[in-house]
Amino acid sequence: MTAAPTRFPVDDAAWPAFLTETVDANLDAARTHLATLKDGTTRTSAQVLDLWDAGDLALGRASAAAHLLAEVHPDADLRSAAEAGAQAAEDLGTERELDRDLWEVLAATTDDDLDADARRLREHVLRDFRRAGVDRTAEEREHLKALAQRCTELGLEFARNIREGARSITVRPEQLDGLPDDFRAEHAAGDDGLVTLTTEYPDLIPVRTYAHDASVRAALTSEYLRIGWPENAPVLAELLRLREERAHLLGYPDWPTYDAEVKMIGSGQAIADFVDRLDALTAEAAREDVGVLLARFRADDPQADAVTPADSLYYDQVVRREQYDVDAQEVRRYFRYDAVRTGVMETASRLLGLTFTRVEAPTWHPDVEVYDVASDGSAVGRVYLDMHPRPGKFNHAAQFPLVPGVVGRHLPEGVLVCNFSTGTLEHDDVVTFFHEFGHLVHEIVGGAQRWAAFTGVATEWDFVEAPSQLLEEWAWDPGVLRTFATDESGEPIPADLVERMRTADAFGRGAWTRRQVNFTALSYGLHATPPDDLDAYTADVDARFGPYAPLPDTHQVTGFGHLEGYGPAYYTYLWSLVIAKDLRTAFDDDLMDAEVGRRYRDAILAPGGTADAADLVERFLGRPTSFDAFEAWLATRA
Known part of the structure; x- marks a missing residue:
């Protein structure tokens, strides 16, 4: 029987008890399941995996709720308590993977009489035991556990300093x-x-x-660019050093090599090669784009000698207005938040065969909206939209899981956390909305799995952005925009304006991609060889990749939140973009082709983590993915 959706407290005073019931109780349940696995009872391989999965589901529920509430709850004390719960959940995950007795129980299982998904689960569990170091000596395991726990603590502190900074x-x-x-x-x-x-x-x-x-x-x-400074400098330095120590103890040359082993890219060296390939593809285009911005800057200020991040957006929109007849302030008139929210949801509904029904339910803040999601008349999950800024809240844009979806037990629940204005949005905000909503529908559509480990957004982490980057394409489609982009009088955005926007979008593409290469090289290089001086290393990366001149006395690296979650894998965004541009080719000239949309949903989103991402893409496209569409997109000039 499928459990009811999460019921949040109505009374503020009830939140500590809710946290205990949701986090602590699930952690206790996970510990009980793990202890049962080691009680000496003879079990079949299927029975062992069932018990493992029960513990995995309980741990996942505890971890998801704790991490979410640590980032969004308006009460600072509750956020702190949730952060402690998140630490406890991560620590239990570490202890589980270093438990030699538990490993021996799983290692004693066989593939006999297991279906394909169960065999995949067994393979992944044993792989994760090995990667944790379960086969090392007792002393080494204790040290590895201490290192992992300290890394979790540092990661939470790093994120907190950014969130509250x-x-x-x-x-x-x-x-x-x-x-x-x-x-x-x-x-x-x-x-x-x-x-x-x-x-x-x-x-x-x-x-x-x-x-x-x-x-x-x-x-x-x-x-x-000073957020997190100076608090995060020693936090990040220690985190990088401990990650490197863990990699060496586990037999890897560096943390990127360890991290990439379970991703599509496969190796740390492949990340470096990817950076070099993108370097060659973007260098000249970025120089041309920045040259145009600098020339326009000098028309206002003849003494200007460089374009900095403080100038790039301003002169980008000036050039688009003057050379491409796209006035950003004219464009934004058509993107009122309420209409954009409705439009994004209706687009996903039509494309993927989903319905979103607003429901009244208590949440952690009055701004949060709740929607039940259905497909073909049957409930498939629940989503929460927490879309506007407030003190102490996560200050970027992301999708957070809340309840892992497991068939017959729990429908998936996901949370969209953004920081949009309640009034009029920039078109870039609309693109971000589509992007993050892509993560949300992936969480829900992929949330009907037999095993908790494969539910929702459970693909290789360097594929996870591809479905979201694909959905960004709908934010540029004239037909899609006309369905919700209207001014105060109800007039839809003119088709010729959208076409000019699309033409202007090709301007600056080289500089934008080059900036992403900069972030990619920074996240990889910091982990490949942790530097003694974080700011000096960042300056070296800026000197090589730019594309903009750094502002003096800033410390970008201490506010680079992806260094905690993505670690050395910021390359994910460009790696996934290559795939997303390839996936786009399946829709030809009709982004609202419901047949292709449903096939995409079934081939890419619905499987969750039950297959390798490369196989999912090949099933959908009928061929392996290639760089061709991405290179053509990058080469297109305004």
């Missing part, structure tokens, strides 16, 4: 010249006559994009 500046009202009227109306001067601007996205992105005053752009961008 928002900064701000104050400016005079006239320094908001160039910003949209609705932004200025929402940013009235205080008693001191000054306007406060924060590093949260609803302030940061419009200021970087529209503020005529270069000093304001530079000041706010610089504060953004």
